[in-house]
Amino acid sequence: FVTHGSKLVGAVTDVMLGRARRHGKTDIAQVIDREIPRVQPDSLLSDLFDPAVDTSMPLPVVDESGRILGVVPRVALLSSMSTNTSPIDLPQISEHDPQLPSAVADTEAVEEDNR
Numbered sequence: 001f002v003t004h005g006s007k008l009v010g011a012v013t014d015v016m017l018g019r020a021r022r023h024g025k026t027d028i029a030q031v032i033d034r035e036i037p038r039v040q041p042d043s044l045l046s047d048l049f050d051p052a053v054d055t056s057m058p059l060p061v062v063d064e065s066g067r068i069l070g071v072v073p074r075v076a077l078l079s080s081m082s083t084n085t086s087p088i089d090l091p092q093i094s095e096h097d098p099q100l101p102s103a104v105a106d107t108e109a110v111e112e113d114n115r
Contacts, residue, residue: 001068008038038051039059040062041063043061048077059072
């Protein structure tokens with residue numbers, strides 16, 4: 001995910017970055033998918049399945065101002081359909097997670113390029 005401050009801008013994947021590089025694009029702003037599905041914190045579980053079908057990425061949960069509050073991994077949705085009642089252990093994700101794409105770290109340049 002790409003954020004500016006705590007607001008969700010969009011998303012990029014390693015595949016998107018690889019294709020962009022092969023096509024000579026060097027500006028991440030040209031690659032960001034700004035039309036990714038988003039869900040609200042009060043969304044019903046049953047309402048998350050349709051947007052999850054359209055993406056391989058977790059669903060970002062955003063508030064009314066677009067601030068990212070968290071994500072719903074697809075595995076969590078699949079687990080909710082299981083008859084197994086044991087809790088699933090999902091990893092905590094923070095803004096400073098070293099496993100997140102490096103694009104999250106430098107979004108001010110993206111916003112400046114868009115001006």
